[in-house]
Amino acid sequence: MVYSKKNNHAQVKTWNWGIVAPGHIAQKFSIGLAENFQAKRYAVASRELQKAKDFAKKFGFAKAYGSYEELIHDPEVDIIYVASPNHMHFEHTIAALQAGKHVLCEKPFALNSHEVTIMTALAHRKNLFLMEALWTRFIPSYLKTVEWIKSGVIGEPKQLTANFGFVAKYDPQSRLFNPEFGGGSLADIGIYPAFLALTLFGYPEKILATSTIAPSGVDMSTEAICQHKDGVISKLICTFAENLETEALITGTKGSLRMHRSFHMPCALTLTRESGDVETIPANPNENGYQYEALEVMRCLDNGQKESDQWPLLKSAELLRFLEAIKASALEHAANART
Ligand SMILES: NC(=O)c1ccc[n+]([C@@H]2O[C@H](COP(=O)([O-])OP(=O)(O)OC[C@H]3O[C@@H](n4cnc5c(N)ncnc54)[C@H](OP(=O)(O)O)[C@@H]3O)[C@@H](O)[C@H]2O)c1
Known part of the structure; x- marks a missing residue:
């Protein structure tokens, strides 16, 4: 330095x-x-x-x-x-x-x-x-989403639907499909819907999941329905088999908030209020987005912090536990379907 x-x-x-x-x-x-x-x-x-x-x-x-x-x-x-x-x-x-x-x-x-x-x-x-x-954690439009929800502008949040999907060419040797590389849609892109559910509503109390499996043995697609504190439901989808909107919608008692494609680095946010008023905030389309996580590392180091208080290591561990629990539920679902 x-x-x-x-x-x-x-x-x-x-x-x-x-x-x-x-x-x-x-x-x-x-x-x-x-x-x-x-x-x-x-x-x-x-x-x-x-x-x-x-x-x-x-x-x-x-x-x-x-x-x-x-x-x-x-x-x-x-x-x-x-x-x-x-x-x-x-x-x-x-x-x-x-x-x-x-x-x-x-x-x-x-x-x-x-x-x-x-x-x-x-x-x-x-x-x-x-x-x-986990770059999304530091993107201004994600921070605005959190701010809006906390301010109560959509009332009590009730539901999140978030999907992330694209068609990936099947290659059992690629990092997306090779089990030895830790491949699979849940690990690669399902992490973003899971991140959103976890950071907005906390670790779920119940998880019901199902997966379709690629010939290499990793999940091609996974869907999970999770119940969080206060009965908030999150519906999470990831897939390498379909081109999805890759959007997130958070609905509450007084309105809704849409994180537009691709929601992990949204190009815009749309807030629909109880009155029916609609407000759209565009994000900078030319923005790269990766500068923010790098900035966070250097901000922490400048402050003498050895961990980010915005994205601490316990949260990363919790996110992985969440992915593991989704996978376990999908495996249980598959085992039950066989009997
Ligand atoms: N944050 C995000 O938005 C985002 C987006 C995409 C991917 N990712 C993550 O970034 C990581 C890399 O993804 P990527 O898309 O950059 O993959 P990639 O294009 O395949 O690059 C991975 C690099 O790893 C190196 N490598 C070392 N051992 C390897 C091996 N046995 N097989 C293949 N490559 C090997 C290679 O570099 P050398 O050969 O030059 O050493 C290769 O260029 C993954 O963990 C992925 O989940 C994050």
Whole structure:
């Protein structure tokens, strides 16, 4: 970490970021990172040096490594963004923490909540920052949704319906369908409807779920109906087999609130009041959206926090437990259907 002057005013810290596994999401994240003046795009590591070099050139990183280990052990790296496939999040996060680095790790944080417990314990023991890259949590339109609901503008919330679906080409070796990669629609995209239900209404008291299974053994589609405190119901759908609206609708006693496509990074919010008045707030269509989670990491580090109070590690563990409970309910449903 170094200090630099911005606009000749107060000194601000800059943080050296390193990216592990420069795939699809790492590209988007790097564009977001470039919007944060505190973030220095320091290094990127791929299993192939040439790929790392090309990525570094395209996205403005100073250094390129041909192995993850080299980047993890570079003493100049402050924060590592882990963007590898799901089944590697645990291994890469643990390695980065062991090397004394702060970590932002892609969603789903790990393959199960037990892994999250181990990751959390190590971060605490090493006094290092750790957070799941659940970017929606920091998007202004999600924050506005929470604010509106808390203000009582739709009255008492009664129901949430949220779906996330697209047609994914079936490839049993791809990270979406390969069980060894932690694939499946629930882990990959169902996490967003589940995140919304969990953060708006708390951990559910009852869950009823069903899945359709792809030939590789992971879920192609999953639907869950959950009952939360005060009888609030959430209906959650995710699928790799259909192009869904990928919207969320929250209805209450005095109105409703729609998070438009794609609701995990909504392009607009529409509030319908009891009076029938309709108010739509558009979001910035050119916005990348990944800058906010990176900003949160650096805000916390600047404050000496080793965990985000906005998206704490216990919440990441709870979210994974929620996904595990949905999966267990779907398995139970399938077993009952067979008998
Ligand atoms: N937050 C979001 O909006 C969002 C969106 C999409 C995905 N994600 C998450 O981000 C993670 C990566 O997804 P992605 O779409 O970026 O995947 P991707 O394009 O396939 O990239 C993953 C990268 O991981 C590296 N890797 C290491 N071991 C690998 C292996 N055995 N097989 C394949 N790749 C391997 C590869 O980089 P090298 O070969 O260069 O080392 C590859 O480029 C996933 O956990 C996913 O859930 C998040």
